[in-house]
Amino acid sequence: xxxxxxxxxxxxxxxxxxxxxxxxxxxxxxxxxxxxxxxxxxxxxxxxxxxxxxxxxxxxxxxxxxxxxxxxxxxxxxxxxxxxxxxxxxxxxxxxxxxxxxxxxxxxxxxxxxxxxxxxxxxxxxxxx
Amino acid sequence: xxxxxxxxxxxxxxxxxxxxxxxxxxxxxxxxxxxxxxxxxxxxxxxxxxxxxxxxxxxxxxxxxxxxxxxxxxxxxxxxxxxxxxxxxxxxxxxxxxxxxxxxxxxxxxxxxxxxxxxxxxxxxxxxx
Numbered sequence: 001x002x003x004x005x006x007x008x009x010x011x012x013x014x015x016x017x018x019x020x021x022x023x024x025x026x027x028x029x030x031x032x033x034x035x036x037x038x039x040x041x042x043x044x045x046x047x048x049x050x051x052x053x054x055x056x057x058x059x060x061x062x063x064x065x066x067x068x069x070x071x072x073x074x075x076x077x078x079x080x081x082x083x084x085x086x087x088x089x090x091x092x093x094x095x096x097x098x099x100x101x102x103x104x105x106x107x108x109x110x111x112x113x114x115x116x117x118x119x120x121x122x123x124x125x126x127x128x129x
Numbered sequence: 130x131x132x133x134x135x136x137x138x139x140x141x142x143x144x145x146x147x148x149x150x151x152x153x154x155x156x157x158x159x160x161x162x163x164x165x166x167x168x169x170x171x172x173x174x175x176x177x178x179x180x181x182x183x184x185x186x187x188x189x190x191x192x193x194x195x196x197x198x199x200x201x202x203x204x205x206x207x208x209x210x211x212x213x214x215x216x217x218x219x220x221x222x223x224x225x226x227x228x229x230x231x232x233x234x235x236x237x238x239x240x241x242x243x244x245x246x247x248x249x250x251x252x253x254x255x256x257x258x
């Protein structure tokens with residue numbers, strides 16, 4: 001069962017920007033603005049393995065993401081979770097789906113389609129404000 | 130000298146919401162939406178020592194904060210830095226200053242004024258997008 005309260009699930013369903021926190025190998029935090037997908041159970045991020053964030057997650061699979069309501073910055077959600085698996089993204093299909101969700105439909109795959117992967121994260125705890 | 134590029138300093142000067150990442154004692158990340166102040170050199174946050182974030186910073190003084198431009202979510206700044214010192218906030222004065230900066234001027238100190246402290250963070254690295 002999803003730990004996301006019904007009254008806040010819109011913050012995951014709407015195409016908002018997530019501020020994704022990971023822990024760097026030296027233990028310091030890193031926060032990046034990310035697109036995400038939500039299917040009611042799992043969060044998905046498009047990524048490429050050459051990035052620091054991926055190396056962070058290989059060493060420490062824990063994430064925290066905060067999402068603020070653009071209509072009321074005092075209403076926000078912090079989702080904590082864990083990288084459950086990494087999926088291939090043949091042809092950048094998931095990237096294109098996310099791109100459409102965020103209002104930028106693409107007519108062809110991204111140039112780095114061959115490198116694209118999907119980070120699949122299971123929320124374990126949600127804090128709402 | 131501040132590591133913040135001139136072209137992005139508006140993201141610190143405007144009263145935007147910061148997504149502040151810290152590392153929890155177990156090594157997992159935590160991200161919280163925060164008010165902040167910026168004087169051209171140091172970031173300041175109002176806080177109370179009873180919170181988890183404070184315990185995180187006692188154990189690991191590194192922070193990362195991302196701030197997205199509300200007019201263009203693809204324009205954003207990640208500031209990394211270190212807690213340089215903690216200052217008292219007699220009477221909640223700094224809390225009231227921040228509250229005014231964020232459009233909520235207060236006519237009297239907050240109820241937890243006696244507990245209020247100021248987290249003073251020195252930026253060490255800035256990544257812009």
